Amino acid sequence: MYKLTLKHCLFSLLFLLAIISACKKDVKEPVKSTDKWVSEKLVDSVGNKYFIANTLNKKLEIRIENNKGELIFSKECPTIDSTEIPISAEKVSMTLSIPNKYISKNDVSLALFLVTKMDDNHREYVQLLANINLETKAFYTNKYKVDDPSDWTFVIFNDAVAPWYQNTILVREGSDGDVYGGGGSMGLGARGTQIVCYNRDFSVRYTKDIDASAAYYFKSDGTYVPISNTDRIRFDVNDGKFSRLALVVSREDEWAGVKPLVWQVDLKSFHKLPQDYWVKITDYNVTGDLVGTEYSIYDQIGKLVSKESKVWDLKTGMPK
Secondary structure, X not given: OOOOOHHHHHHHHHHHHHHHHHHHHHOOOOOOOOEEEEOOOEEOOOOOEEEEEEEOOOOEEEEEEOOOOOEEEEEEOOOOOHHHOOOOHHHEEEEEXXXXXXXXXXXXXXXXXXXXXXXXOOEEEEXXXXXXXXXXXXXXXXXXXXXXXXXXXXXXXXXXXXXXXXXXXXXXXXXXXXXXXXXXXXXXXXXXXXEEEEEOOOOEEEEEEOOOOOOEOOOOOOEEEEOOOOEEEEEEOOOOEEEEEEOEOOHHHHHOOOOOEEEEEEHHHHOOOOOOOEEEEEEEEEEOOEEEEEEEEEOOOOOEEEEEEEEEEOOOOOEO
């Protein structure tokens, strides 16, 4: 009979330990989460993802991942305390104002709505604006805590923040009643009581009251280039139109004769095209007192007819 010696036993034991050790290397340790919850992720045009997390150390953290899923920004919000963080991600609403290459190609704004308490008789919430520079990682926040309808807040729907002239942002502010109350888009309710133009660090550049009978104010939707504190050029790229529009929110604006539409160019009409033709703007810019456009003209079956390039007078909308 084969006898096991101490030497054989020792060798077998070492061999078994080696196998166990090798197997352990193939099994990855589970990654422990550092978060209580993580919000939905909002995506910009280059694939960056923006979201917030409630961490185990009771902090609200704002994060950004690039299009590869790599974390490129992560900072705790210094203005939010633990009592203001919702119990779940379902109590969070967010809107994203993406960088605009004609204003500041590296600056992004997040608007957050954090519900802390809401029932039929009472509502408590926190709204937060966060400005982030993707290049320098500069980070600024502005908090609006609402415990009563008379507290100050800002409009979060319809693209809450409009990136604006000389790297500022436009925000519609007011009491809870003015921002979310009755009246709808045709009344004073749900519009706010003032437009605030903030610098990126949330110092105030200027404010304008919203008390005009038919206020016109800007949103961040669409494609536009601000050309002053109160005017912008808006491009309807798929409709072949562009316009100069003015901010009209106060009685002073109305008394001064300011109109929302300063001028408009309809490229289809300009070229006297058939009714079933269409025009698409492919590129545009504003330089000094000139507006440059590049656009394509298509026939009734979608066939490219021609590519055009023209320059227009910024003040009048007339061709140069």
